[in-house]
Amino acid sequence: MATKTMDDGLGELPAGEHKESDQAHETSAERDRLMRALADAENTRRIAERRVQDARQYAIADFARELLQVADNLRRAIDAGSPDAEAKDDNGLLAGVVATDRILTQIMKRFGVEEIDALNRPFDPMKHEAVMETDRSDQSPGSVVDVLENGYMLHDRLLRPARVVVAKPPKSQSPSPPQQ
Numbered sequence: 094m095a096t097k098t099m100d101d102g103l104g105e106l107p108a109g110e111h112k113e114s115d116q117a118h119e120t121s122a123e124r125d126r127l128m129r130a131l132a133d134a135e136n137t138r139r140i141a142e143r144r145v146q147d148a149r150q151y152a153i154a155d156f157a158r159e160l161l162q163v164a165d166n167l168r169r170a171i172d173a174g175s176p177d178a179e180a181k182d183d184n185g186l187l188a189g190v191v192a193t194d195r196i197l198t199q200i201m202k203r204f205g206v207e208e209i210d211a212l213n214r215p216f217d218p219m220k221h222e223a224v225m226e227t228d229r230s231d232q233s234p235g236s237v238v239d240v241l242e243n244g245y246m247l248h249d250r251l252l253r254p255a256r257v258v259v260a261k262p263p264k265s266q267s268p269s270p271p272q273q
Contacts, residue, residue, distance in 0.1 A: 150205070154247055157206050161245060161253055164201070167194040168243075201245075209244035211237045211255040220244055222254040226261035234262035 167190055174187040198208075209220050216223060216235050224241055232238045237257045244255025 150248055151250065153204055154250070154252065157201065157204070157245070157247055158252055160197075160201070164194070164197055165242065167197065205248045206252065207246050209246060209255045211240050211244060211257050213237060216257070216259045220246075220251060220254060221257045221259075223259045224256045226259050228263070229260045230263070232260035234260055236260050 170190050171187065171194060174184065174190065201207075211221055213232070214237050216237055221237065221244065227238060229238050236259070237255075238260050239258040240255055241258065242253075242256040245252040
């Protein structure tokens with residue numbers, strides 16, 4: 094035996110009034126939440142794919158950075174071996190070092206490691222590290238006149254900057270102070 098209280102009738106709407114619009118509004122709100130959740134899931138999936146792609150593409154960065162020391166030492170050995178180009182061909186040991194350097198360079202290129210061509214190019218602070226400046230009248234100011242250590246890129250990222258010597262602008266001739 095249920096008794097009817099005064100509060101029971103408060104939540105009821107007059108027959109057919111606003112009930113359909115509330116359902117439509119509720120359905121629209123649920124649809125909006127669902128679309129936002131789907132968009133969020135899609136964004137999360139894209140971010141995860143990008144991270145996986147970056148991980149694959151740049152996973153060798155630390156290894157390649159360490160291997161650059163080997164490439165540098167091979168180049169130093171070649172440079173120190175013989176200043177004469179013909180003598181380099183005659184020396185079996187030096188020819189082996191040159192061949193090893195060539196193979197190492199090919200392998201690095203295959204994995205996306207490229208040497209930065211810096212000599213006689215304008216100084217680029219995103220790829221070059223200026224170690225010193227020099228007065229060189231044969232080079233335009235701000236251009237790289239010497240490469241002390243080659244720089245390398247891994248795909249589109251800097252692996253190591255090229256350490257370079259940059260031509261500085263000529264000093265302007267200021268009038269000497271008047272003598273008294």
